[in-house]
Amino acid sequence: MAKRRLSQQQRKRIQAVQNASSESDAHRQGLVVSHRGGQILVELEDATTVECKIKSNLGTIVCGDRVVIETTTLPEYRVIGILDRDNLLQRVDGFGQNRVVAANVSQLFICLATSPEPNLYLLDQYLLSAAQQQIEACILLNKIDLAGARQDPFGLRHIYPALGYQLIETSVKTGVGMEQFKALLADQVSVLSGVSGVGKSSLTSWLLPREKIKIASISEANEEGRHTTRASRLYHLPGGGDLIDTPGVRGFSPFIDNTSPLANGFREIRELAGQCRFHNCRHRNEPHCAVITAAGTGAIAESRYQNYLKMLEQAAS
Ligand SMILES: Nc1nc2c(ncn2[C@@H]2O[C@H](COP(=O)(O)OP(=O)(O)OP(=O)(O)O)[C@@H](O)[C@H]2O)c(=O)[nH]1
Ligand SMILES: [Mg+2]
Ligand SMILES: [Zn+2]
Structure with missing residues (x-):
């Protein structure tokens, strides 16, 4: 796990947790690499990954969270504290409920594809959301191999770079744009988000060929609502930086911040x-x-x- 400087507040909080215990090594720090339902995977500082339960009333824990876990509860570990977050990427689901996506991220890749065709309303919702949460946003158009000879088929090139947004076009199939994508990930904590089937897990798998990452088969890819990835997962990249692959969204409504127009x-x-x-x-x-x-x-x-x-x-x- 990459070493990370802790803020004064974070140090204080850990100190408080440790002071509360007579056995200070009963607590260890870790990084949440996956969370689904009540099951949470935490990577410890020695790079081992352990399954943990969560202390009740702790609030929502999400991929990218830095946590303190109690080790005296073996055979089960228990998360007993969440360290202060630098930020929290959130969205609103179809039922108006806030959903947390990831914590402590430095950039969001809004993943689109030539197929399924990009929804520019969804893209603008993502951009608004990222701006509200002070997270750098980058637009990624994948499956460019399927664009044929059409120039700027969705108007993305015309609109977004002029606004200062980075737009990269990739093809996992042919390798176009993949080195550029890889270079953008170095030393960042990046999140891939977008609707199901745009190729988020395929992009992740291209970077991490040894990981077993589930990707939709061609027949599944043609089905509606296949949602192949079921839980977010954080991976360490060989070139430095972390990458979080997330399940496909049906919508990414901004988390409305009424304090800013x-x-x-x-x-x-x-x-x-x-x-x-x-x-x-x-x-x-x-x-x-x-x-x-x-x-x-x-x-x-x-x-x-x-x-x-x-x-x-x-x-x-
Ligand atoms: N032609 C082409 N197909 C691609 C490309 N990238 C991914 N695919 C295909 O697109 C389909 C969906 O890919 P996934 O990586 O599972 O998509 P995802 O965004 O992770 O989907 P969810 O996990 O459901 O959110 C698969 O059949 C991939 O083989 C690409 O660059 N070009
Ligand atoms: Mg996936
Ligand atoms: Zn006006």
Whole structure:
């Protein structure tokens, strides 16, 4: 497990946990590498992985969490504390419930593919969510081998790099873009997220050929809702850095943060907002709105503006 500097607060907390015990080596620190249902896998500092139970009332534990485990409870280990998180990637599921995806991440790869076709509304929801949670977002378009001769088939190249987002195009099948992808992962804690079937586990497996990672077979890949990966899993990469493969999402609605206007998650809208007549302009139908003007001239992409309006409406409902 990579060594990591602890914040003062984290050190204090561990100290407190250790002081609470007369046997200080009864507690060990670890990294959560997988969590599904009540079963949690923790990697200890000596790189062994142990199955743990969770002390009740601890709250949600997620892949990437640094935890303190109690070792006196053998044959079972028990997680008794979660160290302070640098961040927590969250989303809202189809039932309006908050769902945690991963903790202590440094970048999010929003994985799309030429098939199933990218949903730009979902992409913009992801980007808003990442902005709200101060997590670097990178857009990955996989299965580029299936794009044929079509130039920019989904308009991604036209819209997103101009906003400062990194867009990489890959093919696990032909190897196109894979070295670029690999280079972006070095020394980062990256999460791959996206709908089922875009190739998240295939990308992970390309990087870690010795790991047994389940990938949809061609026949399964044609079925709706196959959801091959059932639990998130954190892997250490040989070139440095960690990678978290996650199960396919049906939606990635942003975790709504009411303290900051939605427009802050749309870079081009945020940039123009200061030029609107009203300081609290929501860029819907207000007079002298710089955003509406820019959407009219095409300076703001139509899909981005429409997605902004749709999210605004959803946030209000
Ligand atoms: N043509 C082509 N097929 C690919 C590529 N990458 C992955 N696939 C295929 O896409 C299908 C789905 O791949 P997975 O890696 O299981 O997809 P996933 O995103 O992990 O899916 P879930 O675990 O269900 O969320 C498999 O049949 C892969 O072989 C690619 O670059 N090109
Ligand atoms: Mg998968
Ligand atoms: Zn405006």
